[in-house]
Amino acid sequence: MRIATFNILNGRSQHGTEVDVSLLQEAVAELDADVLALQEVDHLQPRSGHADLTALAADAMGAPHHRFVAALAGSPGATWTAASGDESPDDAAYGIALLSRLPVTGWEVTRLPAPRTGVPLRFPGQRLPTWVHDEPRVAVAATLRTPYGPVTVANTHLSFVRWWNGRQLARVRRALATRPRPLVLTGDLNMAPDRAARITGMHPLAAHLTFPADEPVEQLDHVLAEPALRARSEVRWLGVSDHRALVVDVDLG
Secondary structure, three states, X not given: OEEEEEEOHHHEEOOOOOEOHHHHHHHHHHHOOOEEEEEEEEEOOHHHOOOEHHHHHHHHXXXXXXXXXXXXXXXXXXXXXXXOOOOOOOOOEEEXXXXXXXXXXXXXXXXXXXXXXXXEEOOOOOOOOEEEOOOOEEEXXXXXXEOOEEEEEEEEEOOOOHHHHHHHHHHHHHHOOOOOOOEEEXXXXXXXXXXXXXXXXXXXXXXXXOEOOOOOOEOOEEEEEEOOOEEEEEEEOOXXXXXXXXXXXXXXX
16 A cells, blocks of 8 residues: 655645646656645635645545545635634635545544744744744544555644644544554654654654755655554655655555
8 A cells, every 4th residue: 555645835846836736736646646645735725726636636646535624714824714624615725635545434633723822933044033823733534444454544734843743743643542553644744753753652664854855854754653564665756845755655464
């Protein structure tokens, strides 16, 4: 079973401002994943041509089972609120998605609040830090029916705030405690591999630099498993996003 995780930067290239939907679909098709975890996904946003990026990705990979889960309702940078899950399918939103070629027998969503206060961040070219408020986050898990029995795959995109994303990851781990095993947790965790493994107690299935895409210097994107699984892994630079896609071929047998 091939599992891939990809922070798509709402379909833009690393240094571009325009969304090329056809390029995104080509990238998704090239991954040829059975299960695909996407982060920074736009849903009917003006900046991405009001496209449903989840549905387009599902068409590109041939995934009949998929779910977009909003973290924000409205448009980032304009008018938005924390998503509750009660939004209309016709509302603009932003969040994550999980797509599967394999049958899905159940879904579970875990909402992860943002820090209550802003944090100081220093951006390139700035002498003094800027106070930034992070956004709420979310995780989604699917129970898959496979020839080897049920498998749970979860996707999340955690905060960039170090002291907060560890709490979020621990909360996701607790939410998945009763899901069928094997369990695969994937996504942009915004932390290094050793810390992700320590917080979850899970086994990393891939060790590759993923960010930034053109000259990666750190691994922010992860695939972890419980129990440990045999796997082969690689990264792909696809011309979309400021992240490289992380691809893991898991041997369930």
